Amino acid sequence: MAHSQDSFQKSSGTAAAEQTAPDASARTPFHDLDRFIGLRRLGGLALSPDGRRLVTGVSELDAESTRYVTGLWEIDPDGKHPARRLTRGAQHVKDNRGESQARFTLDGDLLFVASRPQGDDDDAPSLWRLPAWGGEAYRVAEHPGGIGAVLTNAAQGTAVGTGSPEGTGEATPAAPASTVVVQASALPRAADLDAEKEGRKQRKDRKVNAILHDGYPVRFWDHDLGPDVPRLYVAEHADDSTADERAVLRDITPDAGRHLGETAWDLAPNGTFLVSAWMVPEGRGSQRTDVVRVDLATGERTTLLASDEEYEYEPVRISPDSRQLLFERWIRSTPERSARPELHLLDLESGDQRDLASGWDRWATGAVWLPDGSGLLVTADEDGRSPVFHLDAGTGRVLRLTDEGAFSEVVVAPDGSAAYALRASYEYPAEPVRLDLTGLGSLGDGGSVPVTRLISPVERPELPGRLTEVETTADDGARVRAWLALPETASAESPAPLLLWIHGGPVSSWNQWSWRWTPWVAVAQGYAVLLPDPALSTGYGQSFIDRGWGTWGDAPFTDLMAITDAVEAREEIDATRTAAMGGSFGGYMSNWVAGQTDRFKAIVTHASLWALDGFGPTTDASYYWAREMSEEMQETYSPHRYVDRIRTPMLVIHGDKDYRVPIGEGLRLWYELLSKSGLPQAEDGSTPHRFLYFPDENHWILTPQHAKVWYQVVLGYLAQHVLGEEPADLPEVLG
CATH class of the missing domain: 3.40.50.1820 (Alpha/Beta hydrolase fold, catalytic domain)
Structure with missing residues (x-):
């Protein structure tokens, strides 16, 4: 609920607090700090496989005005109907931040990560499912170390179908099964989740938080690294399970150690493998980044791109047919040479590589494939903005599609007719928009595609x-x-x-x-x-x-x-x-x-x-x-x-x-x-x-x-x- 004067006075209960209550006479929210911190904020975007549901997160103050809690909202992709709320996080959970990591499955269900204790369970973030047909969300998977991220093979912009292409009589490949992979933190010596739970209980009961390091780094931004390490798990149901029972987490990176780090990874649309950045120690406190492929059935790991003294690599996005990988090749910096990212394509069958945007003098910050694999939409900073660009996968030609604003969280409709994104500038915070791609094929240099502002669950604040x-x-x-x-x-x-x-x-x-x-x-x-x-x-x-x-x-x-x-x-x-x-x-x-x-x-x-x-x-x-x-x-x-x-x-x-x-x-x-x-x-x-x-x-x-x-x-x-x-x-x- 957005911050209001009534709720503030009720929760504060002191004369001093009442004196700092939001000033209703202040002309804009920026004239009053209580109104300012009470403004709701939009973040994240997910599109269902059929292109009919668009979901975002809205963060707002809790009842005590001491933290922001995020709930999931559905936006009408056609821009005709108001947004509607889907979830409402638990209000009285320690360190609760609401729902995050919204992802659709191929079946159209919505997955998300949230802390919602049940019974004697702790409040570690778990994986929840909101069925496509509606009803209440239910927990489908948990991990003693908490689930931090989730990916599905319902790749944005990927059309999945069965039967025969019209007019050919040829059978198309069978639709892939819905695949879910989660990232969680695991103790390195824990062989299974039971051992994981017991190991954490012992450290907690004995009040031990010491960490013995054997490498670098030991911290990241605002948290310590270790003793637990990231692992990747396939979330799957047991053979005798029903739709409502919890999933089993199958560890596919038991020996990853610190190689996974807090790095980029992507799941193939066919649901059979993923690619991940792989941190490799190179001595004297330094490390480099490779790219590996992990088979989901066996856990077999193959190095696709190995860094050297000149280059490092990072995976970006697997193509809709699961045959190509868009990756960044980073020129390693020195005191005399600046860092520089280059977009390349890797053929996952032959191993051939090619520079995809040779001569494009920008740093790409996001990418999503078009459904037919003919190209990608990427974002990059340019002249105080961050437009959407079309990158032709065949010729490498780059075409700017938008004018004003900074775009992020780009997703593409399954028929390729439209894209959706969050757009922001210094005149307004993030808001959902639709990009019309129907004229993309005839767009020339200097043109732009129509951009339509959708009905957002968050209104633009008035500026001073x-x-x-x-x-x-x-x-x-x-x-x-x-x-x-x-x-x-x-x-x-x-x-x-x-x-x-x-x-x-x-x-x-x-x-x-x-x-x-x-x-x-x-x-x-x-x-x-x-x-x-x-x-x-x-x-x-x-x-x-x-x-x-x-x-x-x-x-x-x-x-x-x-x-x-x-x-x-x-x-x-x-x-x-x-x-x-x-x-x-x-x-x-x-x-x-x-x-x-x-x-x-x-x-x-x-x-x-x-x-x-x-x-x-x-x-x-x-x-x-x-x-x-x-x-x-x-x-x-x-x-x-x-x-x-x-x-x-x-x-x-x-x-x-x-x-x-x-x-x-x-x-x-x-x-x-x-x-x-x-x-x-x-x-x-x-x-x-x-x-x-x-x-x-x-x-x-x-x-x-x-x-x-x-x-x-x-x-x-x-x-x-x-x-x-x-x-x-x-x-x-x-x-």
Whole structure:
């Protein structure tokens, strides 16, 4: 249920909480943080094999407004009828996040993963089935380590039929059986699920959480790796089972160990095999990625693509006839050579490979086959957007199909007449759309297919301002572009203060809505927010990435300053009141900016890299960053070497569970700001710098009330140092 004033007051029960209840008079949700965190969010998309059912997930606040819970909703693919709710997750389960991993079977049933304890069962995520004919969902499979992912062979865009092709009299291959594969975490010494359950019980009862490692990595993003490891299981019914009984999980990767990792995999439409990335240790703390084929009947494993010093590989999508594999070949990076993905096709029968999109200067981020196997739809960042492209499987020709917006979760109707996707931009969060593909064959360069907005279970929020594009030219002649979000009141008579917001990555782009990095909350407070794509950003060609590779403090920094100069020259911008902020790599760049210029009134740095020689060995994937961060780069471009030049008040933000940029970076930054920065301290030893610390958050601030605190502290700090207001009163933080 969406957040409301009545429900907030009922759950809080205190006068202080009632004072922060949503302000019904606030003109947009971005003017009131309670209304903002209460906005529902859309994510994921699944299409039934017959093309008649489209399912997405909607996340909303629970009754206590302390976490988001996701339910599944069905959207009308024709756009005629309102969306309807399919599931409603258990409200009182510890750490419940609702339903996820929605997948259709070939029979049309809907599978999903959810924590719904029954009896004395624990709350480990299990596999649930919602029958095509309706009724209540029931649990079909569980694993003591919890089920993390599910795949079926109801591949989007694959038409499955029986009988004879019209007019030929020839029999078609029999329709494949519906196949389900799940990924779960298993203790390496457990021979079966009973041993698995007992092993976990012993560790829990004895309060043991120690892990003995024999390799690398040991952490990933926000969680420890081990002692359990990922395994893949075929979910199948026993011979004497009925439709309503639970499935049996048959382990097909009992010896996988850490090779599976948290990596990409795909299930063949014919239901007989899958392909997976396979992590291979190569010594000295490094690992490479191969691609393997796993037979579902026998578990036999075959290496399809073996990496070397030049290339690594990752599977993308198996073709509808199960005979070809689209894969990415990654050029392995060095301090002098940037990483680069290339799309290739592998013939699974002959082993022949070919480059599928030679000369296409973009990084593909998603792919789905057309039902007849003639081509694929892929997405890729381009010029501050992420369009859908058609990639011809025969000629390799690439054709852009859409104009505005960033598309994701693309699925294709079984007859190939339409595709469905989620579309977002900085003007609206993710919403479902239909792409008309009937004219695809006659579409020429520069054309686009019709895109229709479907009836979403989530409405577009009203914005507090307007969005425009800006660009400038860097000293080396490169074009630098950005989004600029302006408050409605910004004008020559009433210029707005400017907030430069630097994206993370670093190989990334500001091209679509983010709930974590929402400029409109600041716009509602009167700021103009600049979202630039400097060197290292995707969507402008490989050479634009190369401009900043291994030299983070050069072109990325000068690009940011150039686009800031250009925007400050606009009459609706107050160049005397500016601030800069960023997270992750954007935090690194904020730190770098602080040591290179004092042009900003305040700087906010979130989950930021501070000392590169400390970050490199302690992050969760040190071997990856070591390929780019030479000793010379660490010496030249580490922000901590310029701490004595920092004369700008800084707000440091970090979560203790951040393993990508470990908390040590934030702690060292905080201490060195106090002890070494060039900003004068008061006579009493106090400092204008601040440190916002989240003991239980990771690289992102995910829980609703912490997200609210994040925005409160950031906006309060900016108001004090940019607008000259009194320090904000923050009872939630100060106690």
